[in-house]
Amino acid sequence: MFTLAEEDYLKTIFHLEHDGKGEVSTNAIAESIATKPSSVTDMVQKLAEKKLLTYKRYKGVQLTTEGKKVAANVIRKHRLWEVFLVEKLNFHWDQVHEIAEQLEHIQSEELIVRLDKFLGSPDFDPHGDPIPDQHGVLKRTEKKLLAELEKNQQGVCVGVKESSTEFLQYLDKKKISIGTKITVLGKEFFDGSMIIQVGNEQFFISHKIAENLFVQTL
Amino acid sequence: MFTLAEEDYLKTIFHLEHDGKGEVSTNAIAESIATKPSSVTDMVQKLAEKKLLTYKRYKGVQLTTEGKKVAANVIRKHRLWEVFLVEKLNFHWDQVHEIAEQLEHIQSEELIVRLDKFLGSPDFDPHGDPIPDQHGVLKRTEKKLLAELEKNQQGVCVGVKESSTEFLQYLDKKKISIGTKITVLGKEFFDGSMIIQVGNEQFFISHKIAENLFVQTL
């Protein structure tokens, strides 16, 4: 369908559009993709001919609906493979990017349908980033403190507020790390303490803990 | 390390060397890889410079030890991915070749080590072909009738001798198909009947059945 290079450009432009608002500049693309601006101009003109983006000389580019769909699909594949690598092959979350960069280009609709099912149709990748659905729709997410979640809400751990050794050791003991899915089973109004589920374990955490953990939520 | 095209050539030449004996001709490679002989000459000269094969004009090529190692490694990856697709994603054994053709080029030592472990270090792919080990060593295998196996031997189903509807339905009921691993738990000298293990099931089969099933063995 699309070449590896085309897919990489679309994906990168998609990300840049989400960060900065509006058009994406040639230089920004060149930097992201580690190539020269002149190469970007070439490719961007080609993608414009294919109606995957709109391009006006010196004015930057913007993905079309079709372009966004293709890009989101590549990102979907990338993030699903990352889940596979971490959940099934026990890679650490920070080891999987490079491999997923390759796997995201494997062409097979059926493969992704089955992989998604095999993984239990996850909503987030191991970095806490949301996985676009089959139609390329990326649910918008918010980064919150775990303490802000209500009963029955879910989040994926994406970071800590204060990283004292004690706190990190606590998280380690409780098997909580970047990408870990956390479900709030109960919340005590009195002191803000919670019962949460992590993997198959359920346990109590204090408000102090819940205020130190960042989670990504739908 | 090597380009996708290089890996495809090495793999193809490896297979051709195993089929016909001796040197592999330009035309044979061209046909296998669906390209023109002139393109083969180009690539073969390049691979010869890289010492992956020996090449004499008009005389065909032969892989060096290094070339064989690279080729066997690609084949190892291909076959491990096929096992993954069939065992984990529930693809049918005849649907996986094209996808594995792509997956075999993913570059990551660590990935293959972990994939192999995840799959339980299988010896055969879903077609009954042996999987080369980490060092590129391909165990030689034999195709036999199941009836010829002794107690505690293992084989992978690779075909049937006579394919009557009744027999195929029997195999279907017993969940035996191409690629199914069969272990002989016991064998009765008197009538040649066997107790075999298929998946988690253990059951009795008559000599007549065992004589109609081809298996690949180490």
Add this chain to the structure above:
DNA sequence: TATTATTTTTAGGAAAGACTAAAAATAATA
């Protein structure tokens, strides 16, 4: 606003890997 700096594009070309057409070896046959 004139000038300088930055960004972007054009022009021309390189490497990889494919192709066609024609030439050169080798093989097969009369």
Add this chain to the structure above:
DNA sequence: TATTATTTTTAGTCTTTCCTAAAAATAATA
């Protein structure tokens, strides 16, 4: 062995994607 057929190679191109160097457009500043 001479001739024909087949296989293989060479020579010259094409496409994709990248590059460098120089030109053109836009933005920033005096």
